[in-house]
Amino acid sequence: MDLRRCLLLLVLPLVLAGCMEGNRLAFAPPGQDIPHSGNGRGRALTAVFGDGQLILAAPSGFCFDAQMEQHTGSGGFALLARCERLGTFGRFRTGDGAMLTATVGAVAANTPPPSADALRSAFATSRSSARVLETRNDGGVPLVKLHLTGHSAEGASGTHWRGAFVVHGHLVSIALYAPDGSGYLGESGARLIREFVRATRNATHLAETSAPPASNDAAERAAAGAHSAVPATALAARRFTPRTPGA
Template sequence: MPTTSTRLHRLIAGLALVSLTACGGGAGLANLTDGLGAGLSRTPPKSVDVARGAVTVSGPQGYCVDRAGSRLRAETPFVLLGACASIARDRSAGRPLQQGLLTVAVSPPDGGPGFAATLPQLETFLSSPAGRAALARDGLDTSVEVLETRREGEALLIRLRDTSATALPGTEATYWRGLFEVNGHLVTASVMSFANQPMAPDLAVATLRGVIAETRRASVAG
């Protein structure tokens, strides 16, 4: 049976890998923050099923799935979400009050212990060099500083600064990440601000809570 640290390391390492392959999609969204072109033929989806339908990833109001920047059929599915208007290039498609860039990765089920029962160990693990290395996009513990952790219900919220050179273009180094479980899958969600339009810290953590709540709600409903 996988240990807590092994589960977390596999998930975050998978997220780092698919984040690198999705940098083109992230850069595209960043380029659309300063102006929108003509509308596309259809509005992008507001949610998407991954992990063989076990998890439905859904963002807060105003956010849609960027299918071009996502990796939906990977072993560790990766979903990129941005302002609906930016993805559709149509102002009528809607946008959040202040837009950011959201990413969600979903681990394969591994039969490990329930997530809620492992929260204390996860929190301790993240403060260790191995935990910081697992969080870092470049895999180096020296690239990450864990600024704050919060346990909210059965979720762990982390505010961190990652100075890896592999960050998604146009985003700030400091961002929020949440870890939670849905139908036996460990899920990590990140809320990043654009450097030219920084998101207020309170709004960033509220957006993260929205991703967690909407994904849980949609997954149960589905």
């Protein structure tokens, strides 16, 4: 599957992501508490996809909402927000909140990284109402700032950032939402996405390189056609099992 088609397939889930309850309630009026199911331990600093092939890692000050995480046979979906906003009662307040979403899809190992022009084209094709305000390629991370009317992230500005990157056979498509007037709609948002990409690449690389080598016995069993050893990336993923901050 070519990169352009992959981007189109990942753009659509991001457009619809706001229909999920966690997004729909993300930006509440000041003082309004949002019920959040769970026991208050739904925060994590990492999210593992592809049997440990991909380790998404949260940027500083942000956490994954583990209860919003979804997995499919070829990828999945993750949502991040400021750690202090997640808990027994998730609370985002107009003017100071920000939310990242990541949609993951498997791609061929030789898939080239996407470009800002490819992102622009994907949104122009899939959403006629999308207006591209800015494109940039910061540190190898293509970013597009869009104004999209009618998205379902209630309370968020129509202006938001989108980005995408390829790592270890996975295409990760990112959206950053924030209320009108938030600094995250400007340079702070672009910087946050770059930090997320950098942390994810580092965590995925570390998981791969720090996995212990297979024992001689395991290698002999694999060579003989017996049960193979546990893949190194799966072992490494256990070291990066999503954990609760401060635990």
